[in-house]
Amino acid sequence: MRRIYLDNAATSFPKAPGVVEAMARYASEVGATPGRAAYAESLEGGRIIRACRERVCRLVGGESPSHVVFTLNTTDALNLAIRGMVLHRRRAEPGRAVHVVTTALDHNSVLRPLHDLAREGVGVTHVASDASGRVSPGAVRAAIGPDTLLVALNHVSNVTGVVQDAAGVGRACREGGAAFLLDAAQSAGHMPIDVRAWGVDLLALPGHKGLLGPLGTGVLVLRPGMERVVDTVRQGGTGSASEEDRQPESMPDKYEAGSHNAPGIAGLSEAVKFILSRTPEAIWAHERQIAGLMFAGLREGGAVVGGESAGGPLAALTLLGPGEGIERAAIFTLVHGSAPAAELAMVLEQEFGVLGRAGVHCAPRAHAGLGTLAGGGLRLSFGAFNTPGDVGCVLEALAACCAV
Ligand SMILES: Cc1ncc(COP(=O)(O)O)c(C=O)c1O
Numbered sequence: 584m585r586r587i588y589l590d591n592a593a594t595s596f597p598k599a600p601g602v603v604e605a606m607a608r609y610a611s612e613v614g615a616t617p618g619r620a621a622y623a624e625s626l627e628g629g630r631i632i633r634a635c636r637e638r639v640c641r642l643v644g645g646e647s648p649s650h651v652v653f654t655l656n657t658t659d660a661l662n663l664a665i666r667g668m669v670l671h672r673r674r675a676e677p678g679r680a681v682h683v684v685t686t687a688l689d690h691n692s693v694l695r696p697l698h699d700l701a702r703e704g705v706g707v708t709h710v711a712s713d714a715s716g717r718v719s720p721g722a723v724r725a726a727i728g729p730d731t732l733l734v735a736l737n738h739v740s741n742v743t744g745v746v747q748d749a750a751g752v753g754r755a756c757r758e759g760g761a762a763f764l765l766d767a768a769q770s771a772g773h774m775p776i777d778v779r780a781w782g783v784d785l786l787a788l789p790g791h792k793g794l795l796g797p798l799g800t801g802v803l804v805l806r807p808g809m810e811r812v813v814d815t816v817r818q819g820g821t822g823s824a825s826e827e828d829r830q831p832e833s834m835p836d837k838y839e840a841g842s843h844n845a846p847g848i849a850g851l852s853e854a855v856k857f858i859l860s861r862t863p864e865a866i867w868a869h870e871r872q873i874a875g876l877m878f879a880g881l882r883e884g885g886a887v888v889g890g891e892s893a894g895g896p897l898a899a900l901t902l903l904g905p906g907e908g909i910e911r912a913a914i915f916t917l918v919h920g921s922a923p924a925a926e927l928a929m930v931l932e933q934e935f936g937v938l939g940r941a942g943v944h945c946a947p948r949a950h951a952g953l954g955t956l957a958g959g960g961l962r963l964s965f966g967a968f969n970t971p972g973d974v975g976c977v978l979e980a981l982a983a984c985c986a987v
Contacts, residue, residue, distance in 0.1 A: 584936040587973050591792065591966030592741050592769055592914050593940060599795035599857035602850040606797060609849040617845050619822035628845050635852035636835070639802055642855055642863065643767075643786060644777040649834040650805040653848060657768040658692035660787035660803035661735070663838060664764050665696045667813035668733050668785075669705060674814065680730040682706040684761065686718045687952055688745075689737045691945040693766060697735075706730070709948060716743050716905040720751030727759030734761050739769035742949045742962070743904030744874065744914030746770070753782030762809070768792060772858050772967070773912055774867040784809050793866075794858060795967065796851035799844050810834055817841075866967050873965045873974060874913040878902075880978040881915070896982040903953050903960055913965035916944070919985070924961040927984060931961075935980035939963045 588596045609631065615622070618629025636648040645651065654660040665683070672681050683700070685693050687709045697707045708726045712718045723734055734756050739746050749765055756763035764785040767776060772793025778786050783806070790800025805813065815830050819840030824831040831837060858866065881902055882888045885895025889906015892898055903916040919927050924941035931937040943950045943959040950956045963977060 585976075586936045586938060587969075587976055588938050589963040589965060589969070589973075589977065590938055590940045591969075592944070592962060592964035594789075594791045594798055595772075595793060595795050595966045597968060598797065598850070599854040601853040601857065602796060605853040606846040606850040609846040613845070613849075616822075616842050617848075631849050631852060632843060632845065635848050635855065638852055638855040638859060639804065642776070642859060643771070643788075643804055644779050645786075645804050646779065647807045647834070650807055650810070652803045652805065652835045652838045653843060654787075654801040654803055655799060655844075656791065656801040657766065657787050657789040658801070660801045661692045661764070661766060662696050663803055663816055664785040664787060664813065665693070665700070665733065665735065666816045668762060669700055670814040670816065671812050672732050675812075680704075680706060682708070682728055682731045683733045683735065684708045684710060684723060684726045684731055685735040686723075686737055686747075687711045687948040688716075688718065688740045688742070688747075688946065689735065689948070690741060690766065690768065691947070692768075693735045693737070694948065711952065712745075714905070715909050716740065716745035717909070718747055718752070720748055720755040723752050724755035724759055727755065727761050731759060731761040733764055734759075735764040735766060737766045737768075739767075739773070739912045739914070740904070740946070740949060741769050741914060741944055741964075742916050742946050742953070742960070744769075744911040744964075745904055746774075746910045746912060749783070750781045756784075757782050762812070769912060769914065772854075772863065772866065773870055775863040778804060778806065785813070790847070790851040790854070793966070794851065794854050796854035797847045800847045800851045803838070805834075810837055813838075815840070861967075869967065870913045870965065873969055873971065874911055876971055876974045877913065877915055877963075877965070877977070878907075878911075880974060881917075882907075884978060884982060886917070897978075897985055899985045900981065903955060913969070914962065915964070916960040916962045917981075918955055918958070918960045922984075924959050927961045930984050931980055935976070935983070937963075937977055937980050 615624040771788035790796035821836035884897030
């Protein structure tokens, strides 16, 4: 049976052309710790890592490839940004209150570090979204106070797919004097990102989702100068300034202690090359077409969309999130009137080869706001390689599930 992979919001599959080959080449031909020794293989490893930094920097409109820091995943990048800023503030201004603003749509990779820091006295405000599923820049601005250090914004909801106004929130941060951390877990590689135009100080992204690279890769892009207010949360060997106990201040070594995931970064570099050549604009146009077809198919099939249904074979399904007219990525979370999401996911896989993900998708506050924290939903998330034909198959499979 044909398998249609619709869990691209967790990690993309398949990966970009050339990724597996680049990883295998690193492992079988290069091998060495990149850039730490003077022999040819190590120098070649260093070149591969540098090329990846340059490509990621170009992709997001960054200023400096040396401010592209490799991490394990988005979670790791977000932890470095949040904890590193809080640590710096505490050391620089002991006794001053620390406040962080985030949203009720954010992922546990933001909510949990903040929950942990709240136990140590950090103030946290979760700004709610409005009926459109968007967080208004005005509400963010109103939440910023004199001690607000940072605003963390989920760019695209991994539950509803709604795209936030990153540029507007960036302006609110500048007005309020807070740093702006954008979680691009569901947007990087799917759509154009411009950190300079949007006033992003810190950008966290996965290498393994929309960028179409391997699992185990992530990136934190810092606006040059931010390294002076983000302390290291992990220290160790960098192959530079090795005669000192102290972590070097030079970029990117400051944040990259220990050996790199060099085969993974080699794969990521090929993936970003592919995205740059296909262009984020063209990928976004394709994914918006897919999202439009899926949205229209659900609505025409009678699913409850934006609180309304015309009746039809999909009438038992409710699409979480807003209705027409709101920009959204190709991420759809559905709730069935009687069947639990896990059962729907199982039937879709076993009988129709459609792979989705049931649950609350590590976004408990988003689901709580939608009234689905208890049962969660079934998420179907499309990627760069899905086709309009896949949308048709999924809609047919959903209709068949609803018929029984
Ligand atoms: C919005 C959002 N932020 C962060 C993450 C965490 O990403 P990673 O798996 O790369 O740590 C995810 C993953 O699902 C996500 O959807």
